[in-house]
Amino acid sequence: MKNINEHTTSELLTMMLDGELRGVHEAELFADLANSSELQSQMEHQLAVKEAVKSDVEAFTPPLEATNAIFSQLGYTLPPGVPYLASVWDKIFNRKVAVTAVLLIMGTFAVASYSYFSSNDHNDSTLNSQKNVLAIADESNYPSVPTTYDPVASNLPNNNIKSIPISSSRSSETFIKENSNQEILHQENNDIVADLSDKRVEKYNNVFANSINTSNYYSNLMTFNQVEYLNNSQFEILRSRINYKSYNGNEINKLRFANSIYFRGALNSNATAFDGGLNNIVIGYFRNWKENFSFGVEFGKEEITRLFTDDFSNQLISADKNVIWGAITLKYEAKSINFAGVSPFAQARLGFGSDFNLMMGFNTGAIWNISTLPVSLSASYEFNNFQYTHISQSYNFNKSGFNFGLHYNF
Amino acid sequence: MKALNEYNDKELYLMLTEDRRVAEKAFAELYSRHSSRIYAFCRKFIGSKEEAQDIFQETFIRFHQSADKKKDMSNVPAYLLTIARNLCLNHARREKPSVPFEEHMYEDRDDTNEKNELLSILNTAIDLLPEEFKEVFILREYDGLSYAEIAEITGEKLATVKIRIHRAKQRIKEIVSPYLEDGTKIEN
Numbered sequence: 001m002k003n004i005n006e007h008t009t010s011e012l013l014t015m016m017l018d019g020e021l022r023g024v025h026e027a028e029l030f031a032d033l034a035n036s037s038e039l040q041s042q043m044e045h046q047l048a049v050k051e052a053v054k055s056d057v058e059a060f061t062p063p064l065e066a067t068n069a070i071f072s073q074l075g076y077t078l079p080p081g082v083p084y085l086a087s088v089w090d091k092i093f094n095r096k097v098a099v100t101a102v103l104l105i106m107g108t109f110a111v112a113s114y115s116y117f118s119s120n121d122h123n124d125s126t127l128n129s130q131k132n133v134l135a136i137a138d139e140s141n142y143p144s145v146p147t148t149y150d151p152v153a154s155n156l157p158n159n160n161i162k163s164i165p166i167s168s169s170r171s172s173e174t175f176i177k178e179n180s181n182q183e184i185l186h187q188e189n190n191d192i193v194a195d196l197s198d199k200r201v202e203k204y205n206n207v208f209a210n211s212i213n214t215s216n217y218y219s220n221l222m223t224f225n226q227v228e229y230l231n232n233s234q235f236e237i238l239r240s241r242i243n244y245k246s247y248n249g250n251e252i253n254k255l256r257f258a259n260s261i262y263f264r265g266a267l268n269s270n271a272t273a274f275d276g277g278l279n280n281i282v283i284g285y286f287r288n289w290k291e292n293f294s295f296g297v298e299f300g301k302e303e304i305t306r307l308f309t310d311d312f313s314n315q316l317i318s319a320d321k322n323v324i325w326g327a328i329t330l331k332y333e334a335k336s337i338n339f340a341g342v343s344p345f346a347q348a349r350l351g352f353g354s355d356f357n358l359m360m361g362f363n364t365g366a367i368w369n370i371s372t373l374p375v376s377l378s379a380s381y382e383f384n385n386f387q388y389t390h391i392s393q394s395y396n397f398n399k400s401g402f403n404f405g406l407h408y409n410f
Numbered sequence: 411m412k413a414l415n416e417y418n419d420k421e422l423y424l425m426l427t428e429d430r431r432v433a434e435k436a437f438a439e440l441y442s443r444h445s446s447r448i449y450a451f452c453r454k455f456i457g458s459k460e461e462a463q464d465i466f467q468e469t470f471i472r473f474h475q476s477a478d479k480k481k482d483m484s485n486v487p488a489y490l491l492t493i494a495r496n497l498c499l500n501h502a503r504r505e506k507p508s509v510p511f512e513e514h515m516y517e518d519r520d521d522t523n524e525k526n527e528l529l530s531i532l533n534t535a536i537d538l539l540p541e542e543f544k545e546v547f548i549l550r551e552y553d554g555l556s557y558a559e560i561a562e563i564t565g566e567k568l569a570t571v572k573i574r575i576h577r578a579k580q581r582i583k584e585i586v587s588p589y590l591e592d593g594t595k596i597e598n
Contacts, residue, residue: 007572014576018550020557041591045583048590052529053551060552062449066463070441070470079438318442 013039017046057391060316061307078398105328105350259410260286260294264378266403279303280382280403286331294331298349300324304397306355307390316390323386325359327351333367342368345378356388356397367407378405414439419486426477437474444487445470448494450552455498455544457537465501469494485562491553492563495545502541528589535585543578550575 007015012029015021021029033039071078264282284298301324308319329349337343345367351359365380383400414435417425425436449466456462472493483489536544549560561571 010580011572011576014579015557015572018557018575020572042583045587045590046579048528049532049579049582049586050551052532056450056529056533056552059450059453060446062445062466063459063463066449066467067441067445069467071438073467073471074434074437074474076434076437079435079442316446 009036009039010042013043014046017043017050055391057316057393061393101350258288260288260296260376260407261410262286262376262378262405262407264298264403264405266382266401279401280399282403284329286329286407292333292335294333296329296331297326298329298351299326300351302384302399304356304386304399306386306388306397307395309391321355323353323355325351325353325356327359327361340368341370342366345380347380349384356386358387360385360387363403367405369409374409376405376407376409378407379403380405419443420483423477423481423483423486424479426474427479433477440486441470444490447487447553448490451491451494451548452498454533454536454548454552455495456501457533461501461505465494465497468497472497485559487553488555488559488563491549491555495563498545499541528586531586531589532582535582538585539578539581543574543581546571546574547578547582 007025009029009032012021012025013033016026016029033043068078262284264280264284266280280300280302282298282300284296286294286296288294301322303320303322305318305320308317308321327349328351329347331345331347333343333345335343343366345363345365347363349359349361351361353359361382361384363380363382365378367376367378369376380403381400382403383398385396385398387394387396389395414422417436417439419440422436422440426433426440428436445466448469449462452462452466452469453459456465469490473490476493536547539547545564546560549555549563550557555563557568557571557575560566560575561568564571566574
């Protein structure tokens with residue numbers, strides 16, 4: 001190849017592709033390029049190598065362990081928006097495992113819900129539906145119930161005297177046990193269920209308090225079930241509508257509800273700022289389950305920082321992205337711990353959404369149940385982990401911060 | 411007050427000498443700006459992921475420790491690359507034996523991310539380059555530095571840098587060409 005000053009055309013080509021060639025050399029190189037297949041081939045090779053370098057994502061991505069090690073050695077917290085490779089745990093918790101976990105959780109929810117709503121009462125309800133369930137029986141047909149036990153007056157052989165089971169059904173047992181210690185201050189409305197429940201407590205106490213032999217017990221139980229019947233679901237609703245002053249000896253002084261819709265948000269910063277703000281808005285629905293647990297769904301919108309390939313430069317870049325997600329969630333509220341209506345709670349979620357594969361997160365904080373209103377206010381620390389893939393590589397992004405919620409209970 | 415991303419590298423470097431809260435934010439910003447290219451240099455120069463990771467960590471720790479208000483820090487990435495380069499060269503001189511090409515192809519390269527066969531061959535070719543060619547190639551192709559910046563970091567003359575980059579690319583071409591020309595896939 002000919003020389004142009006001190007450089008060969010091959011060297012000039014390298015310089016041209018590196019953006020280091022200027023002026024007259026460029027024009028002469030182009031002229032040679034047009035006529036030399038060897039130079040053209042060399043250019044193609046060099047361009048192919050440059051493309052391969054651009055696709056070398058792993059080389060440009062410091063591993064999570066290295067980033068963590070640097071910041072921890074310096075005593076600094078890991079900032080949001082720093083790109084890193086997924087950890088070993090993330091690799092183990094790959095997409096298949098995540099899908100399996102979701103299915104297991106959903107299955108658990110389904111089984112738990114089925115078993116809960118399919119308890120004895122529910123089955124009895126079906127039977128009792130043929131007996132005018134929720135209708136009050138004619139009290140004149142009830143057997144007389146002694147107010148005190150007198151083995152002699154009962155005229156029964158002693159070996160027939162048995163201890164009284166509280167009830168034949170689990171929810172009746174629960175209901176009576178709990179309500180026997182409760183002072184009902186207020187009933188929210190004249191709902192027939194609530195009304196009947198009150199009668200039920202009274203009737204139960206009358207019928208069973210001193211029934212100590214099995215024959216009386218079962219006949220009275222039958223009568224009792226004819227008076228009115230509430231299945232588990234109805235019990236929950238009923239219990240939610242009663243304002244208790246005390247609950248198993250603990251002062252709670254608040255309304256208990258079966259359902260709750262809420263709005264939660266933290267709008268104080270963007271994802272790349274260093275103050276840990278979440279910059280998210282979330283709406284959700286909770287259904288009370290058991291005493292302290294609630295399960296539900298929630299939907300949120302927030303900003304995450306993730307890696308993209310820039311369309312223009314074809315370089316890997318880190319950029320903020322608004323994502324929308326939906327999640328199933330489980331909340332535990334320690335209702336027995338109560339200070340002026342404020343109780344601690346913890347909430348976990350598992351979600352999916354746009355621009356990421358999986359989200360896992362939790363909240364922990366306190367909720368103030370306002371005693372005179374069906375409204376609660378919450379404040380909590382929130383942590384969310386978003387996992388995503390880009391060019392077959394797994395990454396994750398963590399967000400944490402404080403947010404505030406408004407809950408309407410019904 | 412300006413947002414962190416509005417400060418230039420020099421201002422952020424000076425902030426490293428201020429109180430802890432400011433220094434932490436400044437360091438995080440500098441890290442997010444330059445960690446990719448520094449890691450790329452270490453990763454490509456050393457080859458082994460674990461060893462590259464150690465040198466990468468050490469580079470940023472030393473960089474942070476070097477913070478000094480009196481220092482005229484005109485080019486932070488060049489300074490970081492200089493630290494990384496010195497650490498890499500020291501490491502290579504201590505540890506690395508030369509490996510023939512045929513053996514190299516069968517080494518466990520710890521490149522779990524490599525889906526691209528050309529990239530795999532390119533990595534092998536880079537590993538086989540002599541140090542003086544390897545460093546200029548990585549600084550040019552992976553770190554995007556100009557010839558003049560490479561000359562500053564390596565302490566070589568500009569003309570030497572030009573020649574080394576060209577020769578590095580010629581050697582890489584010799585290894586990559588068979589794959590590119592006939593499309594034959596080299597079996598790993």
